[in-house]
Amino acid sequence: MAFITDNAFDSGLSYLTTNGETIYICSAEPTTYTEASSTNKLGTKTSATVGSPTSGATNGRRVIVSAITDGTVDTTGNATHWALCKDSATSELLATGALTGGPISVTGGNTFTLDAISITIADAV
Numbered sequence: 165m166a167f168i169t170d171n172a173f174d175s176g177l178s179y180l181t182t183n184g185e186t187i188y189i190c191s192a193e194p195t196t197y198t199e200a201s202s203t204n205k206l207g208t209k210t211s212a213t214v215g216s217p218t219s220g221a222t223n224g225r226r227v228i229v230s231a232i233t234d235g236t237v238d239t240t241g242n243a244t245h246w247a248l249c250k251d252s253a254t255s256e257l258l259a260t261g262a263l264t265g266g267p268i269s270v271t272g273g274n275t276f277t278l279d280a281i282s283i284t285i286a287d288a289v
Contacts, residue, residue, distance in 0.1 A: 189206050193260050201247075206270055
């Protein structure tokens with residue numbers, strides 16, 4: 165069985181903790197910063213809070229992005245994905261994932277909420 169030390173996983177996840185600034189909700193899964201922050205963007209939550217690396221729920225290591233209660237909806241549509249980005253200095257797409265429970269209908273000018281997001285690196289197999 166392969167093995168990778170938790171310290172290696174934690175180094176990668178710490179990058180998210182240090183650099184994760186904004187959560188975007190998107191109409192499709194973005195593959196670039198521009199898609200997350202512009203092309204597919206439906207809403208924005210600045211000042212995202214990303215916790216320190218801890219043990220994963222079932223294995224591996226993870227960070228938790230705190231639940232969002234006051235995100236701003238910019239454009240009406242169906243949000244299907246979230247994107248964690250770094251917006252300052254060197255803009256960067258850090259992580260993406262599907263929204264729990266499927267698409268969420270959002271209306272421009274309203275707010276959106278999201279449950280806490282777990283970003284996990286699974287153990288080596």
